[in-house]
Amino acid sequence: ALLFAAARADHVARTIRPALARGAWVLCDRFVDSSRAYQGGGGGITDADILMLHGFGSLGLLPDRTFLLTARAEEVGRRLAVRDADGADRMGSKPDDYQARLVRRFAEMAAAEPDRWRVIDAEAPAEAVTAAILTSLADWLP
Incomplete structure (x- = not known):
């Protein structure tokens, strides 16, 4: 989780925030919600811990739209x-039980933020x- 958060923070600082500052659209195939599902739902790390790392490293940046x-x-x-x-x-x-936890976690996140x-x-x-x-x-x- 720490490595993913560090890599994401670097990507946010070097690529995403400068693009947003220029008014560009940014498309990502994975972002913090993937960590929330894979390391959280699949791996057992708490959502609060993952979001705390994201808040610290990426200043809590979230997408406007997630598919x-x-x-x-x-x-x-x-x-x-x-x-x-x-x-x-x-x-x-x-x-299969790991995959089911991922599916469940992604569905929970989607339902929580429609x-x-x-x-x-x-x-x-x-x-x-x-x-x-x-x-x-x-x-x-x-």
Whole structure:
């Protein structure tokens, strides 16, 4: 958790905050909520501790919008098998109970902050997933 927080703090200071200061959009595929799920829900570190590290290192910066892409465990397994035929996905190969804790934690966070989070059905065709994401950003697009 400390290493993730340190790397994130560096990324926030060197890349994200300067981009925001220029008025640019910033897209991240993982941010503090991933630590809250993986190191928290999956690894047992308290949410308060993770948020304290984030508050100290990244000054508590949070995204304006977070997308949770969902799919059934069977579908995720099928996609991982296709994508990672060599078994290189360390997180995807963790036990089912670990995966269930992650799913539960992400769902809890999304439910707790509905103004920030958008839950998207990732089993839909790629075009539909993209459309759902763009629709969720419509209030910010010209």
